[in-house]
Amino acid sequence: MSSIIVAILAVVLVISIRYKKHAKWRKLPGPRALPIIGNLHQIGTLPHRSLQKLSQNTDTSCPCGSAMSDHASSPLKRYSAPQDPLENGGPPKIQAFDSSRLSRCIVEEGEIGLLVPKKSETGEVVDISSKINEVVADISTMMILGKKKDDRYDLKGLVEEVLHLIGAFNLADYVPLLGKLDLQWKRSSKVNVTLTSKTPVTSSLALSMMDKPTKPQDKNVHVYDRTSIKAILVELITAAYDTPAVSVDWTISELIRNPKVMKKLQDELQNVIGMGRMVEEKDLEKLDYLYMVVKESLRLHPVAPFPPRECTEDTTIEGYHIPRKSRIIVNVWAIGHDQNVWSENVEEFCPERFIEKNIDIRGNDFDLIPFGSGQRICAGMQLGLTTVRLVVAQLVHCFNMELPSGMKPDDIDMTEVFGLALPRANHLLLKLSYRLLG
Template sequence: MFRDIQIPSLNCHEDLPLFTSLVVLVILLLLNRYWKKMSHTSLNDDGILQLPPGPWKLPLIENLHKLALAVGSLPHHFLTDLAKKYGPMMHLKLGQVSAIVISSPNLAKQAVKIFSYRPGLLALEIMSYNYSGIIASPCNGYWREMRKICGLELLSAKRVQSFSSLREEETWNLVQSITQLSQPINLSEMIFSTLNNITAHVALGKKCKHQQEFTSLVHETIRLSTGFGVPDLFHSIQFLHHATGTKSVLEKLHGKMDMILVDIINDHKQVLQSQRTAGEDHLQEDQDLVNVLLQLQESGELQFQLTTNHVKAVTLDMYFAGSETSAATIEWAMLELLRNPRAMDKAQAEIRQLVAGKRKIQEADIKKLNYLKLIIKETLRLHPPGPLIPRQANERCKVNRYDVPSEAKLLINVWAIGRDLKHWGPNADCFEPERFQGYSIDFRGTNYEFIPFGAGKRICPGLSFATIIVELALCQLLYFFNWKLPNGTKPQELDMTESVGMATRKRNDLNVIAIPFIL
């Protein structure tokens, strides 16, 4: 949910010609400026900065040629390959961005304690109402207060439990929908639809007439939110924001989303007014996020002025992070189980033994499903929702023995850490849930070799909310159906290619045959 946003791949089919031409243009325009700065940027009061090792740099464009050559590959894969050559802490210079990439648990532990700010990105600036949300806001008093509010009012154990009937209803609807469709089915599409329904209910309310359009706009925004786009690599050159067309598209998307949010907020205000008129002026346990924020806004009890833009930004945060990450995890878990029939059989045997005879599964039924929890852990290790955790240095500092320049972007490669042979053994790339058997390691930010939800101050506050949804949905799918691949496809032939997006989901939808087992 409010997890660390990953930096997705370049959109190679659309951006490459424009990217190349713009790089050439930037070189010509900034030749004099870069030339003058080259002899000064690596100097400080003590002499030369001791930067981490990294690839050799070309004059002026520095490591941009590496990025251009990597177009078409995902950044976390590309950076993992570079780290094998240059080490677990390396330095890249990409346009105007000085990037420090970390690929080891020990260095990640140091980094999250030092860096709590997020790097500025064009998409975040526009879509979060100038960094007014929790995801994009700097670590200041407002951010701490809003995170506390969300933790207490929306994501506490009590509040998470209050939405249990909603989760049970929506995952049961998923089961019923599967049985009514001709085979094979697009399981990816159905999983993401279910998670969107749950998130829309929690964030926007029970009857959101704008849900389909809003979801479509969110998905388009995610597709365009790239940390490696030209405007983000040359952030101070304003005309590039317009020349690429990215800013214009984001502003149009934002305008449409803003109109929907205004309509939703006005509807909520009318309902709240009606409740007060009827003498129901209190906060219900199952209130959606917009209601919670509006009542806090009206109460005046906060230490800062909670504006309507704040309400919009935090609501967008919930919607952005609440559905994509959980749905992607369910999708990858099903994919890995299809590729590993033995694990699938073991999971189904455990579920069907402990939940035998049930017509509907409730959240209380899944507490004793130990092997299912191992499957989810192993899925998160291999397919973390946000494979790159971005941070930014506010001032010059040191990590390990190396200098980190002021305003440098720090990227923690969670994907690489989760596949590190030193910590996970020679079969680190293999799906083996049993590796967690009797192993107390957890994903709550204390074991840095396993941080799919981040760590430190910015760890995902919605971790418990996301986990229970993933457990319940997987339990329903494995209990009520047996699964086969269509057209004689063999498990080892399944496409494992990842897609561009806020959550690293499967690039191509997963189509499967669902055979009812218990109905």
């Protein structure tokens, strides 16, 4: 009996010490939450939108089980201190690619030609979303693996499966107690192993890294062996396979919905490039309006809406306690839709807003972070940004685009599907006619 009393007293003591320790912390703001599942039941199929709505009546964040979402840009400034406690761990990162082969890939190897029917067939309705997807997948595979297609590997199928599994709702992310029953994770690991074992190590980038130390200044540490090179290639391929395509697809959709912006962009291309040739990579730095169009598209349609973070140590931000191991979801979509930053016309596609607001999108300006920020910022940012600008420029410069008969710009369905990326739910269909001379 006395041992039971001692045990009860010990539990009470531990709880009261913990309570005292935590009492000075402010309670995280958020809507009323249920025990264990928090606000999970309120999230729905488009979590970027429902989390934004849930957090509108509060300051910053919304707890969902063990995960939290953050929708405001200001606290991010705190997260990105040099000793960033919210970094998702992992191996040191290689900076992938300069994009110098990109122009050759798109222009000289005729990639843009694959986008549309031959000139003689123009006027037909084209599934432009599928075409963009095919071309960008080819470009990414070419840039990463050194070859476009290899019939021995169904990379497309494998990448799609991995993306589906990683992006799908995962109960254990929100209720860690259920982690051990997490069949989804086991399936995902299995696919990863298949993908790793089937990825061909053909790229000169990969071969040049083989057996080199991971930290050149310290020759005695680990080297990049075949397995780690394959793992890096898998990460690059899954991250690159359709991200630029999703962004090009949204940009073209917005341009069709906004004919004045389309006209202004075609005028810029006509003035800078002329009507006698296609766009080359070296032209991009002269195409200021094109860059504003792409920035505006990434603001309204961030391809990866939830860059994930895990808190590696107990942390206090503005008086709020973030326990170690918390998953933090940075809601990049909500940041781009924040009226306080983007004014009342936040929902309008208006590239001109960047004339006055010279915002950087490479992770230095927390009002717009489509490539994430900090140590784990997108490794293919330069390649991604160049691919998007070049493919959009080629399409808009080479073709006039119209909606199928009877459709008006406002009829375009802009519904999204939530996953690891945020693509259009339905493909965009357009009639294209050739625009260049000759």
